[in-house]
Amino acid sequence: MPYCESISWVIDQRVWFLMLQIGISYRRPDSKAMVRRIVDRLVAHYGAEAVFPNIDDVPAGVDFRRHIDETLRTTTILLAVVGPGWESKGHESIDDRFDPVRIVLEGALRRRIPIIPVLIGNAAMPDSDQLPPSLRDIAFGNAATIDMGSEFDHQMDQL
Numbered sequence: 001m002p003y004c005e006s007i008s009w010v011i012d013q014r015v016w017f018l019m020l021q022i023g024i025s026y027r028r029p030d031s032k033a034m035v036r037r038i039v040d041r042l043v044a045h046y047g048a049e050a051v052f053p054n055i056d057d058v059p060a061g062v063d064f065r066r067h068i069d070e071t072l073r074t075t076t077i078l079l080a081v082v083g084p085g086w087e088s089k090g091h092e093s094i095d096d097r098f099d100p101v102r103i104v105l106e107g108a109l110r111r112r113i114p115i116i117p118v119l120i121g122n123a124a125m126p127d128s129d130q131l132p133p134s135l136r137d138i139a140f141g142n143a144a145t146i147d148m149g150s151e152f153d154h155q156m157d158q159l
Helices: 003-019 028-046 064-073 100-110 133-140 152-158
Strands: 022-025 077-082 115-119
Touching: 022 028, 022 100, 028 077, 028 152, 064 100, 077 100, 100 115, 100 133
Parallel strands: 022 077, 077 115
Antiparallel strands: none
């Protein structure tokens, strides 16, 4: 590779790295501890400025739909952490059109932000027919599995 091409490649890689913004969408009741470990690992690698662990953490008095939309404007990749209660049928449910997790995922799909499903706690990827029509494409994304145990570091390296 000629000298000028290699410098150009390095500059391109650094610019991409500086622009990387990782959003994380998850349900707190079943994912909080694992998400904390994932965030710590991502921050150690990419820096705190590149990781948004609470994309749906909305300040009081702010319209959560607008907040999520504004946050997604700068997101370059979204990790959708799927725990055992991710689909939920209670207070927060993926079937509820006002569910913050659903709004984040729909917004990311609209913006064509790459979504990586991250399976934790023995969760399985839901089938497309278990999801609202607006989210069915997520069921076909190749998911990563992250466990708390001895494989955590290796699995995070693969992510």
